[in-house]
Amino acid sequence: MSETLILHEDPRSGNCYKIKLTAAILGMAIESRQYDILKGETRTAEFTQTINAHGRIPVLQIGNRFLPESNAACWYLAEDTMLVPEARFERAQMLRWMFFEQYSHEPNIATLRFWCRFVGVKNLSDQQRDQMMAKRIAGQDALSTMNAHLKSHDWFAGDGPSLADIALYAYTAVADEGGFDLQSYPEIRRWLERVPSIDGFIAME
Numbered sequence: 001m002s003e004t005l006i007l008h009e010d011p012r013s014g015n016c017y018k019i020k021l022t023a024a025i026l027g028m029a030i031e032s033r034q035y036d037i038l039k040g041e042t043r044t045a046e047f048t049q050t051i052n053a054h055g056r057i058p059v060l061q062i063g064n065r066f067l068p069e070s071n072a073a074c075w076y077l078a079e080d081t082m083l084v085p086e087a088r089f090e091r092a093q094m095l096r097w098m099f100f101e102q103y104s105h106e107p108n109i110a111t112l113r114f115w116c117r118f119v120g121v122k123n124l125s126d127q128q129r130d131q132m133m134a135k136r137i138a139g140q141d142a143l144s145t146m147n148a149h150l151k152s153h154d155w156f157a158g159d160g161p162s163l164a165d166i167a168l169y170a171y172t173a174v175a176d177e178g179g180f181d182l183q184s185y186p187e188i189r190r191w192l193e194r195v196p197s198i199d200g201f202i203a204m205e
Contacts, residue, residue, distance in 0.1 A: 003063035005030040005077075008051055010037045011205040012118065014110055014170035015070035016058040021166050022074045025200040026081055033061075038118060071098045074163050083166070085158035094157035097164035100142070108139035110171045112178030136179065143175070143185050150187035154194065161198050169195045174204065 005023070007030050009016035023030040035041040035057060042048075043055045052059045052068045059066050060073035067073050078084050085091050112135055115124055124132075146168065149156065156164035173192055175182060182189055195201065 004061075006033055006061040007031065007073075008033045008035065008042075008057050008059040008061060008066075010035055010042075010057055013037070013057065014113075014174065014204065015106070017204045018070050018166055018170045019058055019060060019073045019077070021170070021202060022077045022083065022163065024202040025083065025161075025166075025198055026077060027200060028077060071102060071163070071167055074098075074166060078163050083161065083163050085162055087158065090158040090162075094162045094164040097156045098167045100145070101164075101167040104138065104145070105142040105168060106171055108135040108142060109175050109178055109180060111135055112139060112180070113171065113174055114178075116179055117177045139175070139178070139180060143172070143180065143182075143188060146172070146191075147185040147187045150191050154191070161195065165191075165195060170204070 005028065007016065007019055007023075009019075009032060011017075011032075011034060020030065020032075035047070037057065042052070042057050048055045051061075051066055054068060056068065058070050058073060059068045060076065061067075062076070067076055075084075085094055112132065115121065115128060115132070121129070121132075146156075155161050156168060169192070172182075172188060173195075182192075196203070
């Protein structure tokens with residue numbers, strides 16, 4: 001890619017980490033512009049008018065164009081690389097797990113991590129406290145689904161690592177920070193040991 005890549009990010013975010021991990025594995029140079037979401041730095045007029053009208057990160061800047069949404073950014077970086085299976089069905093499987101990550105996994109596991117580690121349970125609203133048990137149950141269900149798949153597969157799509165593994169790894173690796181006990185998911189724990197063996201792997205900051 002000839003255009004400069006800039007990641008607008010908060011390094012504490014797993015969604016931002018996915019993009020950095022994808023770039024690292026593929027040997028792509030990517031610059032970082034950091035924001036503190038707890039201080040509302042992505043909600044400023046400057047940010048919403050120039051980078052993302054939705055006021056959220058990550059945003060991958062490609063030259064003078066801006067691409068929000070973590071999995072879309074990962075796809076942009078990885079299309080036609082070893083992280084996207086060649087076989088049509090396996091590509092669809094990869095997308096299936098990436099959709100699963102954003103719909104069933106991240107809204108529960110990542111949210112509880114954010115509330116527990118960065119906000120603090122004592123600072124949550126009554127509505128957020130009421131949601132905690134439902135999110136914990138949904139997060140455990142997502143982990144059980146992953147664990148069941150990994151009983152007969154080393155990776156989530158195809159015979160090697162793909163974007164599905166990167167998408168799911170980010171918040172699963174820190175699920176304990178949201179109160180999830182991974183001892184109950186032995187296949188996930190083995191998979192978590194496999195992912196860092198991928199050439200170019202970097203850990204979350």
